[in-house]
Amino acid sequence: MKKFIFAIFISTVVLSACTEETSTKTIENEDIEGLISSTLENAEKYDVSRFEEFELENVIDGDTIRIKYNGSSEKVRFLLVDTPETNHETLGVQPYGPQAKEFTKQLLAGQDTVYLEFDVSYRDKYKRLLAYIYTKEGISVQEQLLQHGLARVAYIYAPNTKHVDWFKSIQKTARQSTIGIWSVEDYVTNRGYDKDAYYATTDKNKDVKKTENDKSITNNNSCVIKGNINSKGNKIYHMLGQRDYDNTIAEEMFCTEEEAEAAGFLPAKQ
Structure with a gap:
């Protein structure tokens, strides 16, 4: 049944891409639940015994969490991925941002701790911790966000490039499948996400649907x-x-x- 739900989700997204009709509601909460069920059952599990375990406090965004680190509450920014914003002071809410956050939140639901794999540098210029995130079961959060079209590979700064080739290969498959953020042409850019391009495309699709509807009335x-x-x-x-x-x-x-x-x-x- 879980695989069936996942198959329906993928078919729905691909079909919407083929008909050039996209909406910020393409992925609903019930779809996220189906994706989570499939992920927990089918995702590759990695050995986390060599990583560091920390208390999870909460999920801030699709690509940011808060943990207890050496007795202090600290933000952790996911290395090498970028999800659309949900509460940015200038960018506001971006399409697929809420879905990415919900996916991360549900994937980490019930987890009182997470495992962090650090690269060479531990912090960014904002003093946030930088890490690759894994669940207790060994599921890579970054891998799953990329696989389901809820994140792009970004912020590739040496020396923290350990998994860049792995992540790019996952992104390539998601992009070719035109799922999630990749379902709207030109929404994803090298600089981030272009809301104007997203809404221009979706508004155009609404106009096309209205025209087809009007033709049906005429006939x-x-x-x-x-x-x-x-x-x-x-x-x-x-x-x-x-x-x-x-x-x-x-x-x-x-x-x-x-x-x-x-x-x-x-x-x-x-």
Whole structure:
């Protein structure tokens, strides 16, 4: 069942990429749960006995956690990966940032400690600890973020380059599969993530969907009542001439109000 959930997730993301229709909701929390289940069951487990174990305090972001280090509370920045932001003072929330954070949070859920593999240099210019992160079971957090399209390989600064070739090979596979951050062309850049490119593409896809929807109406102009299910799950139907008619994307089309109401749809108020 877990493998089936994972297969559905991958198929959904690939299909959305093929049809050039992408949304920040491509990966929902229930998808993350499925990915976590699959990861716990199928991910490669590494020997962590040679690494250092520390008390985990909390997850700050997709690529940052807080641990207890030599009696002090310290931030740990994941080496060689970068996830989209969730609470940046200038960049704000970036698409797939919340999903990356949720993935890391769920992968580390129930873990009171984590294992850190240090490279040559222990800290960055912000005095944060730098490390490769592993769960008690030996799962590499960086590997899984890259594998599921929730992070890019970045901040490659010598001498901390021990796993760069490994990470790049994982990223290459995710990119070729156009999953997660790679599902929208030009969203990932050498400098980070381009929200403008992301929303330009997704807005374009919305326009394409609306055009196709309008063509469907034209081809069947006797049935022009649009049935739409809103974000709250309410079924609403819209008549020609109503305020939101042109901007409404129909899940179903009806020929009469009676037909719409029989299907459980209620009339729009305006």
